[in-house]
Amino acid sequence: MADATALKVAIQLHHMPTNVRMVRDGPLPSGLPLLLQVAADDPDALHSASVLTERPADELRQAARFFIEQILWHPGADSFRILGATPSTSASDLKRNMSFLMSWLHPDVDHGDARSVFAVRVTNAWNDVKTPERRQHYAADLARKVEHDAAKKRRHARREAQRRQRLMSAAPQGFLKRFVKRLFKV
Incomplete structure (x- = not known):
C-alpha cells in the first residue's frame, strides 16, 4: 500500500495555508512519490490516493x-527540494521524481494554466544533480x-543581543518607575 503521509499534509495545507511556513522549514514528509504522481494526474495514483484518503481526486x-x-x-x-528529495535520495528516485514533475509541467502538455514556467526550474534542478559528479x-x-547561512544567523543574533544589552543599560529610568517612587515617596 502506498504511503499517503505527504498527501495528508498537502490536504491539511490546502485547507490551512497559514501553516505553509512551518511545513516549509521542516523536513519533507514521506510518501512524496504518490503526491507527485497525483499532481501529474496519474489515474492509478489518483485512484489509490482517493481510496487511502477518502477524498475526491480533484481535491x-x-x-x-x-x-x-x-x-x-x-x-x-x-x-534537491525542488525535485522533492534530499541529498541522500538515490539517483533513480531523483530521476523518477523529475519525471513525475515534468509530466505535469511539460510545455507541450497544455493544461490551460501557467505552471509550465516551472519546468525550467525543475530542469535546472535536475541538471544540478543528474550525474554523480554534479551531485x-x-x-x-x-x-x-x-x-555560511547558519554562521550569518549566529552573528546577527549575537549583534542583536549586544544591541539590546546596550539599549537596556543606557536607558533612562522609566516613567512608571519614577511615578511609583513619587507616589510612595520611596
Missing part, C-alpha cells in the same frame, strides 16, 4: 499541486551555503 490534485508550489518550489529552495559538487556547495 487531491489541487492539494498536491499546492504542496509542490509552496513547499518544494519556495524561493530559495535547493535543487557531489552541488551537495558540497549546498553544505557550504548552509554553514
Whole structure:
C-alpha cells in the first residue's frame, strides 16, 4: 500500500495555508512519490490516493499541486527540494521524481494554466544533480551555503543581543518607575 503521509499534509495545507511556513522549514514528509504522481494526474495514483484518503481526486490534485508550489518550489529552495528529495535520495528516485514533475509541467502538455514556467526550474534542478559528479559538487556547495547561512544567523543574533544589552543599560529610568517612587515617596 502506498504511503499517503505527504498527501495528508498537502490536504491539511490546502485547507490551512497559514501553516505553509512551518511545513516549509521542516523536513519533507514521506510518501512524496504518490503526491507527485497525483499532481501529474496519474489515474492509478489518483485512484489509490482517493481510496487511502477518502477524498475526491480533484481535491487531491489541487492539494498536491499546492504542496509542490509552496513547499518544494519556495524561493530559495535547493535543487534537491525542488525535485522533492534530499541529498541522500538515490539517483533513480531523483530521476523518477523529475519525471513525475515534468509530466505535469511539460510545455507541450497544455493544461490551460501557467505552471509550465516551472519546468525550467525543475530542469535546472535536475541538471544540478543528474550525474554523480554534479551531485557531489552541488551537495558540497549546498553544505557550504548552509554553514555560511547558519554562521550569518549566529552573528546577527549575537549583534542583536549586544544591541539590546546596550539599549537596556543606557536607558533612562522609566516613567512608571519614577511615578511609583513619587507616589510612595520611596
